[in-house]
Amino acid sequence: MQPAPTARTAGWLHRPLPRERPHLTRCTKILCSAFLTLLLVAGVLLFVAYLAVRPHRPRFHVTAFSAASVQQAGAGAVLLSGQLSIRNPNRDVAFFYDRLYMSVLYRQYGAVVKDHDLAGGAPMYQPPKTTTPLAFEGVAVPAGPATADMARAAAEAGGGAVEFTVKVRSRIRAKVAVWGFHWHPLHVDCDVAVGPDGQLLPEARQKRCDIDFL
Numbered sequence: 001m002q003p004a005p006t007a008r009t010a011g012w013l014h015r016p017l018p019r020e021r022p023h024l025t026r027c028t029k030i031l032c033s034a035f036l037t038l039l040l041v042a043g044v045l046l047f048v049a050y051l052a053v054r055p056h057r058p059r060f061h062v063t064a065f066s067a068a069s070v071q072q073a074g075a076g077a078v079l080l081s082g083q084l085s086i087r088n089p090n091r092d093v094a095f096f097y098d099r100l101y102m103s104v105l106y107r108q109y110g111a112v113v114k115d116h117d118l119a120g121g122a123p124m125y126q127p128p129k130t131t132t133p134l135a136f137e138g139v140a141v142p143a144g145p146a147t148a149d150m151a152r153a154a155a156e157a158g159g160g161a162v163e164f165t166v167k168v169r170s171r172i173r174a175k176v177a178v179w180g181f182h183w184h185p186l187h188v189d190c191d192v193a194v195g196p197d198g199q200l201l202p203e204a205r206q207k208r209c210d211i212d213f214l
Contacts, residue, residue, distance in 0.1 A: 055174060058095055058126070059087040060188045060209035062166065062200070063133070070162055070198040071154045078141040078150060080104060080113065082200070084134040084168065084190070084209075088126045097124040098171035098183070102136060105165040109146035113139050118168070154196045161201060166190040172213070187212045 065082035084102075088095055099121060104113035118134045126132050141147055153162045168188040174181045190209035193201045 055093045065192045065200040067198045080139045081137040086132045094175045095126045096173040100170045103167045112141045161193045163193045184213045
């Protein structure tokens with residue numbers, strides 16, 4: 001049998017619970033509502049700003065390309081010259097590019113030109129709604145198996161075509177007003193082809209390049 005509660009114990013058992021404080025509850029609800037409202041307004045403003053800016057990727061094109069002495073390539077080097085154009089189609093977004101490097105790939109021989117500096121080997125800023133040319137001239141492909149294969153391809157009956165892949169790599173960062181975003185790796189692939197005279201074929205002119213940010 002349990003002992004009977006004493007007067008002291010009975011008083012503790014029947015002590016009333018602390019009263020709720022209505023004014024604190026109201027303040028907490030008001031603060032929570034205000035915070036959620038601010039969060040919602042900020043989200044809507046960011047969404048509207050994104051729709052207004054609507055950023056687009058830059059566009060790369062090959063506007064000129066030549067392979068000098070490609071028919072005589074078996075006896076010497078081939079000199080590559082040309083120009084790429086970068087178009088920033090955005091109205092309010094500017095782009096920053098880190099150093100731009102160009103490589104040229106040819107068939108199974110891989111990179112016959114590797115990491116050639118474009119834009120003078122310096123970072124580049126591109127304002128909105130502008131087109132920036134990137135020229136290169138006299139980039140040599142040393143005489144060897146690759147140049148001998150180019151000469152054979154150019155000498156094929158019916159006017160052979162010599163096909164290359166121009167690759168550009170860099171890092172890119174977008175800027176809207178005073179806000180700048182993170183750097184992203186940039187990889188560009190451009191397929192080009194020259195005829196027996198070493199000049200860019202019409203079907204390869206102004207061809208849009210593939211671009212990847214991975």
